[in-house]
Amino acid sequence: MIVVGDLVTDVLVSHAGPIEIGSDTAAAITVGGGGQAANTAAWLARAGRPVTLVAAVGDDAAGRERVAELTAAGVRCAVRAHAGAATGSVVVLAGPEERTMVTDRGASLLLDPHDVVAAIAATEAGHLHLSGYPLLHEGSRPAGLAALAAASERGLTTSVDAASAAPLRAVGARAFLTWVRGADLLLCNADEADVLAGPGAAAEQAAGLTTYVSNVVVKRGAAGACWADRAGRIWHGAASRVPVKDPTGAGDAFAAGLLDAWSSGAGPQAALAAGAALGAEAVAQIGARPR
8 A cells, every 4th residue: 555645753742631831731742753644554554454655745854754663663664854944843732532733744745746746656556545644745645646546546545534624614624625636535523624614414424425535434433423424325333432641643544444444345244343443542542653
């Protein structure tokens, strides 16, 4: 499988209670690899799936560390280090139920269409997974569009993760859905589904979005997930019940489990279950990557 998107440094601030605005809040702070695409690639490797990540970092110590981490985790990295640019970084404020991200995309905005197309041309993978983040920013958008076009030309199946509600809202649902039209699968969480389809029941949102893509999965955290296809069929998957330590990266792990199963020939129900299992493993630990 080939994954295209972001590779950044996560500064994870894990706090047990509310943030005390203007004062001190006790927290555990860790620094390590992050980025939706990179996290998904790492969880795919954890599931035993051969995976290549295409991304951009700065020609700096952080970039070298991020690539080394993924390589050690079993991910093949087609990652360009851009001279004069800083590797992107994200401060993640992670509470027991939710996380908020403060983002400097850095070199991620320099993702090059030529690098993406070359990596897809060189791969023997049958599936492309695109993080939505490249599409949500003007600098990296050509690379995201090139990834989908090159995959289609070579006959790869394709999936897209909608990435994040706020930047989705900024670019507009109509534009984003135009960019991903024709993909085989769209994954979005409840907030992203509200942006793309309008408020409503998850099954109705997923079914409505199949106007643009063949299959849609709406993730609802502890409430499970639902899958709709263009034929009008709906499947519901339950979340695995585990104590939640940190929700960071849970959606990326869910996507990896689902994609690994689906790419192996599993149907929607089994793929949802596989996604839930890997997502449960993610929330039961601190950090966005498998340990």
